[in-house]
Amino acid sequence: MISIIIMNKTAADIFDEYLAAKGLRQTNQRRQILDAFISVKSHCTIADLYDVLKKKDPSIGFATVHRNLRLLCEAGLAQEIKIGSGKARFELTFGQSHHDHLICLKCGKFIEVFDMQIERLQEKLAEANDFLPRKHKLEIYGYCRQCR
Amino acid sequence: MISIIIMNKTAADIFDEYLAAKGLRQTNQRRQILDAFISVKSHCTIADLYDVLKKKDPSIGFATVHRNLRLLCEAGLAQEIKIGSGKARFELTFGQSHHDHLICLKCGKFIEVFDMQIERLQEKLAEANDFLPRKHKLEIYGYCRQCR
């Protein structure tokens, strides 16, 4: 059980508040899913998380994991990342700062990177086109140190 | 019928050469598909192109359009762009320079943009991580002039 605490709030607190605000209920499955998602290495697919959860509670359903990963995204705790044509992957955003990805074409590894200068130039590029940016996705595909 | 000519070669020439090099055959469908793809507005889905082609030749099959759009990608004439969870879209790369996309969250419009400074910084960012970049994808989501 990993607890990142921001402004005296854990991810679980945020989730509970989100549920309350939406009139949704707390359930054992929701607690388990959030815990597992936090402890598992990031960039997991629904199936990855489902497998982890099944070991502790074989009765949990795939649909429930799916639904609640989406719910975590709505609550602002997670984010979906779509790479190529594969399955959707999810990463924790609570306690993480924004970053982009270098993706190895051979081993599939994700390297998280950040460049403030690029971020700023993107803002300017959007502005220059009368465009109001909300979010962006930068993925650089190539070969990592081990695979180049 | 639109003909862009580069180094004395049309897209059709490049395609024919690619086919020859791979021991593949020239067919009416392949010629039709390339012609339609060039003349249609870019960012079309397989279904978009299929609809256009059906009007001229109702016997053409969806699978054939699909297969040959992939073939055009292999030949370096087209490129697949995946946005969100929708269908795959394709854009012509022959005679077009590299660019990134601003994508309107409301009307779905694609604005093509390019910033050399960002391109260079991406190269440096990759290098700094011992990463050999091959291609990249930058998409900025937000609201266009009409929708903001």
Added chain:
DNA sequence: ACTAAGAATGATATGCATTATCATTAGTAT
């Protein structure tokens, strides 16, 4: 604590886009 209301779950079905299969058609080299 008990109960009613309805949200959540889990098994399964459905939807949808992509890709594979295969009998038939049609390029290509000889």
Added chain:
DNA sequence: ATACTAATGATAATGCATATCATTCTTAGT
């Protein structure tokens, strides 16, 4: 012209995401 075999087109299969629905569980009200 012929033989070889790639390509086509109809359809089936696949893969992933999402919808459905009877049942279970949470929560508010008594």
